[in-house]
Amino acid sequence: MITRTATARYEGMGKTGKGWVSTQSGVLKDSRYGFNTRFEGEPGTNPEELIAAAHASCFTMALSFALANAGHNDGILETEAKVKLDQDGAGFKVSRSDLTLTASVPGIEEAELRRLADEAKQNCPISKLLNAEMTLDVTVN
Structure with missing residues (x-):
């Protein structure tokens, strides 16, 4: 089992409060967040x-491993995720995550890439965690 951590601190409350978030790796270190x-x-x-x-x-990492396992060891994958935050009664909810993949993988058939991408979308650990509505749009270069 692997455990990763992050911490958040919020000073003040509501709209006037200010927060900071940090990650175990140090990639985020007291990064500011809040209402604004x-x-x-x-x-x-x-x-x-x-x-x-x-x-x-x-x-993207899950797809890269799937491609490597299928014998494709070269290429470039670039993914944009758009996470939607919607009102949900008196509060909010994350309602969906839309993935847009642009892939350049020499020698792959488009159908194979789309199949492997769909499997990665269904099976990557964050997709499983989110369990939100998700879409995947693939562009093959």
Whole structure:
């Protein structure tokens, strides 16, 4: 079993509060977040952006391993994840994550790439965690 950690600190409450998030690896170190970074476009991060980064990177890595296992050892995969935050009654919910993959894999048939990408979308650990509505759009170069 592998355990990864992150910490969040929030000072003040509600819209006037300010937060900082850090990761075990140090990639994020006291990165600012709060109402203004989440809803008003101020510099900093937000939970949905972090989920999008996690989903894009997890899916892309899972697909790269699937491609390697199928004998494709060269190429470039680039994935964008768009995580949607919608109102849900009095609160909010993450309702979906839309993945857009652009792939350049020499010698692969498009049907095989699409099949492996769909399997990676279904089976990467972050997809399983999210259990939200997801789409996948694939562009083959």
